[in-house]
Amino acid sequence: MTAAPVEATALRKSFRDKDLGEITAIDGLSLSVRQGELTALVGPDGAGKTTLMRMFAGLLKPDQGSLHVLGIDVARDPQQVQDRISYMPQRFGLYEDLSVQENLDLYADLHGVPQDQRRDRFARMLEMTDMARFTARPAGKLSGGMKQKLGLACTLVRSPDLLLLDEPSVGVDPLSRRDLWKIVLQLVDDEGLSVIVSTSYMDEAERCAQVHVMHRGRLLATGTPAELREKARGLTFVATPIAGMPARDLQARLIDVPDLVIDAVPQGGNVRFIRRPEADAARLAGLLDGASSASRPEELEDSFMILLREQDQGASPVATDMPPSGAADNGQPVIVVRDLVRKFGDFTAVASTSFQVGRGEIFGLLGPNGAGKTTTFRMLCGLLPATSGQLEVAGRNLRVARAQARARIGYVAQKFALYGNLSVRQNLEFFGGAYGLGGRLLRDRIAQTVRQFDLDPAAQSGLLPAGYKQRLAMATGLLHRPEILFLDEPTSGIDPLARRAFWRRITSLAKGGVTIIVTTHFMEEAEYCDRIAIQDAGEMLAIGTPQQVRELAGDAGARDMNSAFIAIVETARARREAA
């Protein structure tokens, strides 16, 4: 066979930023990718995955080092490489005003796919993406998951010599994610495609032949998933808390002692944890305090966490005393939703939904893209009026006393909704003022907040790393000591370590009596919740503790939350279609 798909030696790439100065995105990285294999680039956000992909695609020129793609020097002749590869950027540029078919035709024409091949290819793509019914629909009117699938189909209108996929599953629900992977794996099998995929999901990396772990522009490790798993051998355990103790309390206790425990996450009522190789057995037993622990098979995720922790010694989450809720516990539910309906014209976004959330509870709203999560969420925050039904938040009827209810809630939007060109302190001052805080009270609150969240008050907000931005957003939402905190996909786009720290803060807040309503795409994060609700097509499909929801899903639920979620949504969809 011909040259290796990718051969990179001592690559270096930096960007100039007028505020931050020189930023090194790729720092002396060498790797090679093998023919006909699925290769994964994994790493936390900001590791340099996208920069590397763009260099492979000839869109960025390396500052130093050599890079050959398909045997061609990309820096010298990017067009020759682009004629032979297919690349799907993180945000695939579909023409939203063109229909599905027109988008496919455009890319087929640009790639010069002959008419006779085209018919078969399109039919196959449409079948694999399950979009044959929607060919006339404008791409802009597709759901997020569908858009991503169409993006993949447009990328694959011909069989390339090398396929580059940059985080194809970011912001995509588990069902669409599974479909995307099915398509990719099928093509690798059928056509012997060489594929490079960047991802932050370890279960995706697990399916690849080769995995390159990246961090801060450098390669931390390379190998097959099995080789990489070796690193965690003998260190992985699962602990079962004593009766009556929530798993996340045990998780909090474990993760707070970084010199014994590398990582801990709740799962299915238990806590999975990784011990330090040098951890003292007696101290560890003391920390577990009666909880039984058993060893479990190591996973890629474990090795990844170990690798990251080695790099980021200081970033381990530290228990912080989060501000307590302002209201006393009177045993009443804080949120009561009865027969809530929201319609947009003929379209029912949320159909007859009822649930209650108690004080200090962490309540998770899960669902595929377009399930009605965001609509439900906005109604709860009083941002969107309900079409019908009853909605009580913090003891106030939202239909009549929206402003009063709003004073008792904090809201953290999905996108960074603070003023990027103001400093951390200025943002806190502004939002504190907007919530009616002022003078000494505001100064004290800001001082406390800055300490609790470990923020630099003088830093410019827009230049903070993603994890810190998220922290600032949360700090801002908590300034007025709300009884309820709403978080819309708070952890998308932040790395696993920052996510651990985030959840540590959330559990600590809930302990202080603050009620948390959170939406997320990361199904494993549902395990931190007291109760979760799964929505699809506006309907509430399941509600209960993570354990109950998994049991509802039967066999699939026994594996993990992700499988449980997929099983529940698919069963409901099948039922709807039958009806």
Next chain:
Amino acid sequence: MSGARTRLIALTRKEVRQMLRDRSNLIVGLALPVVLILLFGYGLSFDVTDARIAVVMEDSSAATMNAVAGLAGSDYLSPIWTHSMPEAEALIRAGQADAILRVPAEFTRDLLHGQGHLQLILNGVDSNTAQSIESYATGAIQTALAHISDRQGGPAASASVAIVQRTWFNEAGNSTWFLVPGLIVLVMTLIGAFLTSLLIAREWERGTLESLFVTPARPIEMVLAKLAPYLVIGVIDLTMCLIAAKFVFGVPIRGSLWIIILSSLLYLLVSLALGLVISGVTRNQFAASQMALLASFMPALMLSGFVFDLRNVPVAMQVISNLLPATHFMGLIKTLFMAGDYWPQILRANLTLAAYAVVLVVIATRTLAKKLD
């Protein structure tokens, strides 16, 4: 190469579809020119009609009445008869008159001696209007005096008829004739720069360029595909302008029609390419549309000689004006409409425009170089 042709057709088809599905862009492209034609054709005129002139009759002999009777018969003037100077001054201060014509008590006597004096006082706040009134009023009175002297004969008459005015090309001094050809320049500028300024920026914003870059499509193909549909819109607008000029406003077209059309298309290409350059440099739709207005439409309106005669502006402004493609096309199109084919100017202006077109298309292609940094 058939690959290039397929790609060019595919890209052009894409641009046409996007254009047709974007209502707001189509409205700007097709309805705005109509609005501009009507607005500038009917609404904007430097002609003064029914200017109010206060006439102070200190002498009311028959000769005097004859002399000022011409004022009443003019379309451009509407006299207000008064009896004293203070009364007339009050009118001008109140804004109810634009000028005062004073007929002194001794006018009839002096006229007989060939020394008739009339006092014309103009409100100089609006100097354009003042000048127009001056010429209308003197014109009207001199015509009247000429009639008187024809009838009477004698020395007094010959002394009275002193000025003979004559205007070439725009015999009526009709500003519509002068404005409508310039309007073609404005419409071509607006369509070009404003519409195309959104095209590349939109692709940057929506992230579609990154996907497009990694296809075999070449930058020049993307640029040509973006120019093509708007060139068609421009031709439609040009046709509307020419029809309106000829049949609605009755502007004479003395040069060759085909030279007017070819030069207009060349200028259209320049402004389309300018829009693309702005779009590619800003990479942001909002900034691009602001910049398109500031960098093309406004200068075309103010500095191209559309309204102000460039010979009267300071040298620095003349230099800037001459850097604008619009200035070259403005001069050319006015000559073509009003005076006819003047080949040295046709060649010079079109070569200048062609040079601009080539340079701008090359720059636009550069902004689409397949690089993200």
